[in-house]
Amino acid sequence: MLRCIQSIYQSQKPHFYPSNGICLRIFMTMYVGFSSSAGSILSSHYILAWSFKMNGSAEELDLSHLPKIPRYDNDNNRGIKQLKRILAFTLSxxxxxxxxxxxFGFVLISRKKRFMEILEDWEVQYGPHRFSYKDLFKATKGFKEKEVLGRGGFGRVYKGVLPSSNIQIAVKRISHDSRQGMREFVAEIATIxxxxxxxxxxxxxxxxxKNELLLVYDYMxxxxxxxxxYHQPNSSLNWTQRFKIIKDVASALFYLHQQWMQVIIHRDIKPTNVLIDGDMNARLGDFGLAKLCDLGNDPQTSHVAxxxxxxxxxxxxxxxxxTSTDIYAFGIFMLEAACGRKPxxxxxxxxEAFLADWITDCWDKGDILATIDKxxxxxxxxxxxxxxxxxxxLCSHPVAAGRPSMSSVILYLEGVASLPEDLSSVIKAREFPTGSNEVDALNELTAERNTVPSLTITEAFVSHGR
Incomplete structure (x- = not known):
């Protein structure tokens, strides 16, 4: 607040002292000023106008023409500026x-689309456990190239580790342009x-x-x-291992043809589809070409595969x-495993171009063991x-009637039964025998294949072959 107001004037009038008759001229200087204090509170004080005169009366002030107090305008401006800052911050x-x-929403939607899956009615009825695409993506580290175990006409196979259980798996990822389509995928799901x-x-x-098909197997x-x-020149399987692998595949094929509730035709038996586990046991896989038929029906499909x-x-x-065409492929597989060369x-x-013919020629020369892997x-x-x-x-005989059933093959491999005595003439001919006695012998040899008992199927599934 304003504490004092003083007038400022300078007097040059002389002063008389009557007692001694002395006249002295005293000069006095005076000042006028303003003083204010607001204590510890910061404040501003303004002089809007003033009137001052040395001699005489000062002019009157016209209060109507006084300017506005500056602090009001500053406060208003300050408030507006502060409001603008608040609005700018809020809007930003x-x-x-x-x-x-x-x-974030776009990322979630993209991520959801990325791992979007399809569920159909047949999957609920026939399918085994369904994995999420997200889990398989993590398990294979995003399907990286270094995780590829193998490649084929049906796509790639990746090694993976399930994040929840740390179990090693093999994931067959069927490519979009693969020859193996939805029908084959359903067949493999419904069978294996x-x-x-x-x-x-x-x-x-x-x-x-979407259009991706993925199958998850035990890792071999x-x-x-x-x-x-063919791909390990410095190491190879010994004979004991090869013979066991042949018997393992024969056991699997016997199960498919004659032991399960339906006849399953594998249609693609070859070394690339025979996997070896950690104990060197052979396991038949890749049922993408499989065909299911009811026991007692004619297990045939009119599409070549x-x-x-x-x-x-x-x-x-x-x-x-x-089943006879499966046995033919198994016969070629046996020759390939023993001789270590392709058909x-x-x-x-x-x-020597055709393996079966070469072995037959060597047998005819009395040196069939010369074809065994060197x-x-x-x-x-x-x-x-x-x-x-x-x-x-015998299994790869050109005539289907000359091939044994898988149950007979098992008996031969286990040493329970011996090969027929007239086998030499039948195999070396490589054509259907014309003699009635030989025909009867072949019919007896293959009779078991045609006398498989029928079963009542309560859950029938017939896939359309190709």
């Missing part, structure tokens, strides 16, 4: 929040998903996402048989696959090796 924060919400056998690759589950640490036969070199001759003529070798000498260095059981070669030729 709101806008930023809205942008973050939109971005319900099979239980120690020599079959166990299907743990599956996943579908030793890979497929073809790796041991399989791999060149393992396809029975009648498939090209009639286009009908059955067809274009670069080999003409007489990497074995004669470290094999001659009797077993001869059995495998002759039985392989």
């Amino acid at each position: 924060f709101t806008g930023l929040t809205l942008v973050l919400v939109l971005v 998903g319900r099979l239980r056998h120690p020599n079959l690759v166990r299907l743990l589950g599956y996943c579908r996402r 640490p030793n890979g497929s048989l073809d790796k041991f036969l 399989g791999t060149l070199g393992y396809m029975a001759p009648e498939l090209a003529r009639e286009g009908k696959a059955n 067809i070798e274009p670069r080999a000498p003409p007489e 990497r074995l260095e004669k470290r094999f059981v001659g009797q077993q090796a001869e059995l495998v070669l002759k039985l392989g030729l």
Whole structure:
């Protein structure tokens, strides 16, 4: 507040002192000023106008023309500026929040679409455990190239570890342009998903996402048989291991043909589809070409499927696959496992180009064991090796009626039954026998295949073959 007001004037009038008659001129200087104090509170004071005169009366002030107190305008401006700052901050924060919400929503939607899956009625009825695409994506580290276990016409197979259980798995990811379509996928789900056998690759589950098809199997640490036969020059399987692998695959095929509630035609038996587990046991897998039929019905499909070199001759003529065509492929598989070479070798000498014909020629010359894989260095059981070669030729006989059933094959491999005495003439002919006695012998040999008892199927599923 204003504490004092003083007038300022300068007097030059003389002063008289009558007592002594002395006249003195005293000059006095005076000042006028303003003083104010607001204590500890910061405040501002303004002089809006003033009037001052040395001699005489000062002019009157016109209060109507006084300016506005400056502090009111400053407060108003300060309030407006503060309001603007608040509004700017609020709007900026709101806008930023809205942008973050939109971005987060977009990411969630994209992520949801990325892992979007499809569920159909047949999956509920026939399918085994369904995995989420997200779990399989994490398990395979985003399907990275370094996790690829193998490649094929049906897509790639990746190694993975389930994040929840740390279980190792193999994920077959069927590519969009794969020759294996939805029908084949359904066939594999409906067959192997319900099979239980120690020599079959166990299907743990599956996943579908948009047009992607994924199958999840037990991980086989030793890979497929073809790796041991062709891709490991410095190491190879010994004869004991090869013979056991042949018997393991025979046991699996016997289960598919004659032991399960429905006849299953695998249609693609070859070393790449035979996987080896950690204990060197063989397991038959890849049921993408499988065909299911009720026992007692004619298990045939009119669409040709399989791999060149393992396809029975009648498939090209009639286009009908059955258990006998599986046995043909198994016969070629036996010869390949024992001899360590592919069924067809274009670069080999003409007489050795076709494996079955070459073995037959060597047998005719009395040296059938000369065809055994040279990497074995004669470290094999001659009797077993001869059995495998002759039985392989019998199973791969060009005429379907000349092939045994898988139950007979098991008996031969286990040593419970012996091969027929007239087997030499039947195999070496490589054509249908014309003699009535030989025909009768073949009919007796294959009679078991045609007398499988029928079963009542309560849950029928017939896939349309290709």
